Every structure is written in structure tokens, then in C-alpha cells.
Amino acid sequence: MSLLTERQREELGFEAAYDALQRDAALAEYAPDPQSRFSGLLEKKWLSTIRLQKKNMELESRVLQLEQELESAPSARRAAAASDWYPRAPPRHTLQGHRLPVTSVVFHPRFSIVASASEDATLKLWDWETGELERTLKGHTKPVQAIDFDASGDYLVSCASDLAIKLWHGADDWKNVRTIYGHEHSISDVRFLPDARHIISASRDRTLRVWEVESGRCVRTLVGHLDWVRGVDVTADGRLFASCSSDQTARVWDAASGETRAELRGHEHVVECVAFAPQAANEAIRTLAALPKTREEGVYVATGSRDKTIRLWNQHGQCLRTLSGHDNWVRALVFAPGGKYLVSVSDDKTMRTWDLASGRCVRTVEAHSHFATAVAWGRSHETVESKSRPVNVVATASVDLSVRVWAP
Numbered sequence: 001m002s003l004l005t006e007r008q009r010e011e012l013g014f015e016a017a018y019d020a021l022q023r024d025a026a027l028a029e030y031a032p033d034p035q036s037r038f039s040g041l042l043e044k045k046w047l048s049t050i051r052l053q054k055k056n057m058e059l060e061s062r063v064l065q066l067e068q069e070l071e072s073a074p075s076a077r078r079a080a081a082a083s084d085w086y087p088r089a090p091p092r093h094t095l096q097g098h099r100l101p102v103t104s105v106v107f108h109p110r111f112s113i114v115a116s117a118s119e120d121a122t123l124k125l126w127d128w129e130t131g132e133l134e135r136t137l138k139g140h141t142k143p144v145q146a147i148d149f150d151a152s153g154d155y156l157v158s159c160a161s162d163l164a165i166k167l168w169h170g171a172d173d174w175k176n177v178r179t180i181y182g183h184e185h186s187i188s189d190v191r192f193l194p195d196a197r198h199i200i201s202a203s204r205d206r207t208l209r210v211w212e213v214e215s216g217r218c219v220r221t222l223v224g225h226l227d228w229v230r231g232v233d234v235t236a237d238g239r240l241f242a243s244c245s246s247d248q249t250a251r252v253w254d255a256a257s258g259e260t261r262a263e264l265r266g267h268e269h270v271v272e273c274v275a276f277a278p279q280a281a282n283e284a285i286r287t288l289a290a291l292p293k294t295r296e297e298g299v300y301v302a303t304g305s306r307d308k309t310i311r312l313w314n315q316h317g318q319c320l321r322t323l324s325g326h327d328n329w330v331r332a333l334v335f336a337p338g339g340k341y342l343v344s345v346s347d348d349k350t351m352r353t354w355d356l357a358s359g360r361c362v363r364t365v366e367a368h369s370h371f372a373t374a375v376a377w378g379r380s381h382e383t384v385e386s387k388s389r390p391v392n393v394v395a396t397a398s399v400d401l402s403v404r405v406w407a408p
Contacts, residue, residue: 085392086341086353087406089365092393093131095403097124101371102397104146107378109153114376114395116403119143123158125174128378128393128405139166139176146189150196155213157199159187165201167213180216182209189231193255194238202229208243208253222253224260231273235299240315242301244271250303252315262317269306273332276301277312277356280339284356285312289320302342304330310344310354323354325361332375334394345372345396351406365406368398378407 100119107114112129121144123137142161149156156168165180165187185204192199193210198219200210208222208229227246234241240261241253250264250271277285277300285300286293289312299315310323310330328347335342341362342354351367354360378393393407 086336086363087343087351087365087394088363089406091367091404092407093128093405095124095126095128095131095133095405096401097133097136098122098401098403100143100401101373101399102401102403103144103373105374105376105395105397105403106147106149107376107393107395108149109151111153113153114378114403114405115147115149115156116395116397117144117147117158118401121160121162123147123156123168126403128395128407131405135174137168137174137176139179140164145187148191148199150192151194152196155192155196157190157192159190159201161186163187165190165199165211178213178216180211182211182218183207188229191232191234193234194236200232200234200241202232202243204228206245208232208241220258222258224251224253224263225249230271233274233276233301235276236278240276240299242274242276244274244303246270248305250274250301250313252299252301252317262313262315264301264303264311264313264317264319266311266319266322267303267305267307267309271303271305272330273304274301275303275333275335277335277342278337278339280337281335281342281356282339284339285320287357288312288359291320302333302335304333304344306330308346310342321359323359323361325352325364326350328371331371331373334375334377336377343375343377343394345375347371349398351375351394351396367396367404368400368402370398370400372396372398 098118098120102116102118104117105114112127114126114128116124121140121142123144124133125135126133140160140162144158144160147156147158154170159165163181163183166176167178168174169177183203183205187201187203189202190199197213198210199213200208202208206225206229209218210220212219225245225247229243229245231244239255241255244250248267252261254261279297282297301313302310304310306329308326312320314320326346326348330344330346332345340356342356345351349368349372351365352361353363355362374397376395395403395405397403
């Protein structure tokens with residue numbers, strides 16, 4: 001009895017092949033022995049081949065399906081350039097543990113750590129991959145206003161309403177290794193300079209101060225604002241500072257001389273935040289402002305204000321574009337490292353993503369249940385096949401006592 005169905009025998013051409021073999025070999029009287037160990041061998045081999053081909057086709061189809069899913073899924077974008085991804089709901093983690101509003105967030109430059117600061121006078125270190133709290137740092141006696149890691153991630157700096165700037169050393173279990181005093185009023189913001197040997201702070205005493213990390217000595221005081229200095233930022237090369245103030249202006253400073261390079265006037269209320277654009281954003285900003293391409297790279301600045309707007313400026317103080325869309329105070333800004341987007345958070349509880357080339361808001365996310373106070377774009381990197389690649393991750397903080405992590 002044949003192992004093949006009638007259709008299979010036709011597809012194989014079994015009958016024709018058998019007849020041709022009998023004729024060519026002059027075996028007209030040949031009758032196969034059904035008990036022979038070779039009986040049905042051809043049919044068995046053919047059926048095995050068909051099964052393998054079918055299995056192979058199924059696997060190829062599955063591989064193609066998975067590849068298509070990977071190409072379109074957010075998780076696939078971990079290896080993509082930062083310009084190809086911007087924050088989307090839902091959050092990966094909601095980190096809760098602070099007892100009062102969270103004021104600042106920053107990512108560790110090498111490890112999967114995000115640090116948060118709060119009005120409860122503490123700092124917390126979280127693993128943003130798992131959402132677990134790793135450590136709580138205590139030392140300040142009043143609300144902590146801002147924090148920053150140095151470029152290596154060895155040190156964390158914090159500033160607070162207690163007039164203190166504190167340095168925390170990662171190699172020593174994040175112990176407070178230095179406390180710096182000198183400002184005469186609440187300290188609003190603090191940043192490491194690229195050399196990691198100096199920090200700059202902004203204060204309600206209307207000044208910016210540059211401090212030597214090793215000694216804690218103030219090496220420069222920048223005076224110019226007429227009211228509370230709310231925020232400060234530093235260019236990647238450390239040559240320029242930018243500050244913003246309750247006097248409704250922002251300023252660009254020359255780091256070497258301490259002189260004001262430009263005064264940015266145009267906002268109609270307190271300027272809450274300021275951020276330098278990375279060089280990767282220059283092309284998009286030039287497209288937005290219809291600026292000609294020049295050999296010399298420009299420096300661009302973004303500011304956010306209580307007048308509910310974001311403004312983009314050149315380093316000479318010219319406003320290039322005003323971005324409108326938030327329904328309340330704009331509290332924090334961050335540029336995507338790839339240079340394509342600007343992300344903002346506001347007291348309207350949302351996080352908005354702006355396409356820099358067009359000036360359009362391309363995504364609005366209801367980020368928190370109360371005022372959103374801070375935003376940071378991850379500087380973390382992961383190593384794959386001996387190569388380091390950026391991990392796209394964003395964190396936001398809020399008066400609702402939480403930090404939220406938005407990641408692929």
C-alpha cells in the first residue's frame with residue numbers, strides 16, 4: 001500500500017517515473033517485495049522533504065513577522081538615534097517615595113540611574129530600568145531645588161533653599177563630601193562645568209557664582225540680573241553660560257570674562273528655564289528660522305516662561321521663533337541629543353514635544369496629575385557588541401510627588 005495520497009503521487013510524478021524505470025530496465029515482470037527494507041523508501045524520503053520544506057517556510061514567515069514587529073515597535077528604537085524617538089505614553093515607570101513635590105531630575109551619564117530632588121530636603125537615586133529605589137541622600141535642611149551629575153558620573157551636586165551647595169561622591173556610597181556656602185539667598189539651580197573642576201550656581205540673591213570643586217572657593221560672581229536668577233545652563237565646550245530670571249529676561253555670558261554677551265528680552269513674565277541647543281540641533285533651527293547655512297556654527301538658546309511660551313534665540317539675543325501651546329507656566333526644557341526635538345513640561349500637567357524644523361508641537365502627553373516641574377533626557381549608554389550606543393529615555397517630575405520614566 002502506498003504511503004502517498006493520490007494527489008501527492010501526481011505531484012511527485014511517481015507513476016510515470018516508475019513506468020519509465022520498468023521500461024528502460026526491461027523489468028516488465030518485476031514485482032516489488034513489500035517486505036523489503038527498501039519498500040516505500042522513496043515515498044518516505046519525499047514526505048520528509050515536504051515536511052521540512054513546510055517547517056522552513058513557517059519559520060521564515062515567523063522571522064519576517066518578528067522583524068517587522070521589531071522595526072515598528074518602540075523597543076526597537078533603543079539602538080536608534082535619539083532624533084528618531086520622542087516620549088510617548090504610557091510611562092515605563094512611576095517612581096514614588098518623595099513626601100513633597102519633586103523639583104529636579106537628572107540621569108547618570110553611564111549607569112541606569114536617575115536622581116531626583118524634592119522639597120522634602122532629600123535626594124533619591126533610582127534604577128530607571130527596574131523602577132527600584134536604590135538610595136536616599138539626606139543632608140539638606142530645606143527644599144532641594146536642583147541637582148546635576150558631572151560628566152563622569154563620579155559626583156552629584158545639589159543646591160537648596162538652605163543656602164548650601166552639596167557634593168556627593170559616588171565612590172564613597174554617595175556620601176556628602178563637601179558643603180559650599182556663599183550665596184545670600186535661596187539657590188535655584190546648579191550645573192557642573194564640562195571640566196568637572198568647577199560648578200556654576202544661580203540664586204535668588206540675583207547672582208550667578210562659579211565655584212572651584214576641590215576647594216569650594218568662589219572664583220567668579222556674575223552680576224547683571226535685576227531679580228531672582230531662576231536657572232542656568234552651560235554650553236558643551238564651557239565657553240558660554242545662559243541664565244534666566246524673574247526680571248523677565250535671559251542672558252548669555254562669556255565664561256572667560258564673566259561679561260554679558262547678550263540680553264534676551266521678549267518674554268512677558270518670569271523666565272523659568274533656559275537651555276542651550278546641542279550642535280546637532282543647529283540645522284533644524286536654521287531651517288525653522290530660514291537662516292542661511294554658514295561655516296561658523298551658531299549657538300542657540302531656548303527659554304520657557306510663565307507667559308506660557310517657549311522662545312528660541314540666537315546667541316546675539318535675536319528671538320528666532322516663539323512656540324505657543326502650553327496652557328500654563330512652562331517650567332522646564334530639554335533638547336533631544338539628536339537635535340530634532342525640544343521637550344517641555346508645564347504647570348498644565350503636560351509634556352510636549354516640539355519638532356524644531358517646523359516649530360510644531362508633534363506630541364502632547366498628559367504626564368502627571370499635578371504641575372510638571374522638571375524634565376531630563378537620558379545621557380545613559382549601553383554597550384552592545386563592544387560598542388556604546390545611547391539609550392533613549394526621558395524623566396519628568398511633578399508636584400504630584402512622582403518621577404515618571406518614559407522609555408522604549
